[in-house]
Amino acid sequence: RLYDGRPPARVLAGVPLAASPSDRRAVRVAVSEAAGCEVTLVEEPLAAAVGAGLDVLDPRPCLVLDVGAGIVEVVAISEGNVVDAAALQLSATTGLGLAAYALEGVVDMTAGLVRRLPALRSRGLLVTGGGAREDLLLRRLRGTLRLPVEVAAQPQYATVRGLMRLCLQPSLASGLASAAH
Template sequence: MSRARRLMALDLGTARTRSLALGGHAIADRPSVIVGRRSTCDGTDVVRPIRHGMVADPAACRRLVRRVLQDTRLYDHRPVERVLAGVPVAASPSDRRAVRAAVAEIARCEVRLVEEPLAAAVGAGLDVLDSRPRLLLDVGAGIVEAVAIEGGAVVEAVALQLSATTGVGLAAYALEGVVDMTMGLLRSLPAASRPAARERGLVVTGGGAQQELLLRRLRATLRLPVNAALQPQHVTVRGLMRLCLQPALAAAHAPPAR
């Protein structure tokens, strides 16, 4: 039955957009930019549809989604049956509606949303249904979110929006802000939960997880095990596909109305 279905996982990021279709040979990874010809003069305009992990330009986002679908149609021309798309925990109701509307208009199919740190945890192989808290830090190009996951849900979350990133990772000011934010998340947990959270450590995902300086600062400040996920830039889209194959589980993980 799974071979007859056409399912797609979609991770719309500020800098990169990743997609994975059921049966696909590889994760499609493209810059989150749309280049168009200027109408009034020579040259081109570069539009970034996603800002801070959320839709900033709906029309450009639809064009980006169309190109992503074209990537997957290179090896499978069947219509898409369902798309599972990630959204930040910090996304507002209007942000979530914008993602759903942009994807649904182009894909013309059912669109479900899952909070990206939870999808990243699934993609990293963590047991998100465990009743003990698990800490995860998702470091994207436009937004960084630190969360505590417990019983299949994000129970605590903090976010830091980034105005700019560098090619080698977080700038110094942003790096210290992320470390302080993550320490604040740990302190916000109930006292009875902190020992278990400390023992299980922190998993870092997203492209920023490849910045060794960030990992060292987290270890020194939090004084707990800190490890980057394997291929951290791709764990969110991998987790979305795993959830896409389990509709009931994906529905249970759908972000609440806010």
């Protein structure tokens, strides 16, 4: 509820790009019931890119790797749309970082996206999410991709920061949310 006791008119909720239609419906229903208002879904990698300060409306594609606790998603974003993506669902995570198999899977998945879209090389790779500062991952990405790899400021908060920014820019949020179904 807002400070004056009224429910908000609309809430933004992040969903993984790889979320199924039934997962998206479940999130929409749960958040709507909790908030008592309309819910707009925004794909988390898009929100993370906005939260990291990328111009997601730029026609030059940008590459974002969102390293979350249970899912890692790499996306190419151009003109506010995800133009290509890949995801790796992790079966378990530890406080010690990505397991060796997962680390190689993330690097291979990201390299595959760069091979499919060579124009991504011009802007480099931005890494967000709680696992974004993992040194071994960053070294492997830089060595394999041979392009600039940057970590977002406070990468673990990029998605939430992006959702907050989108709340303040409803027209941008509406455009990005349409892609989230």
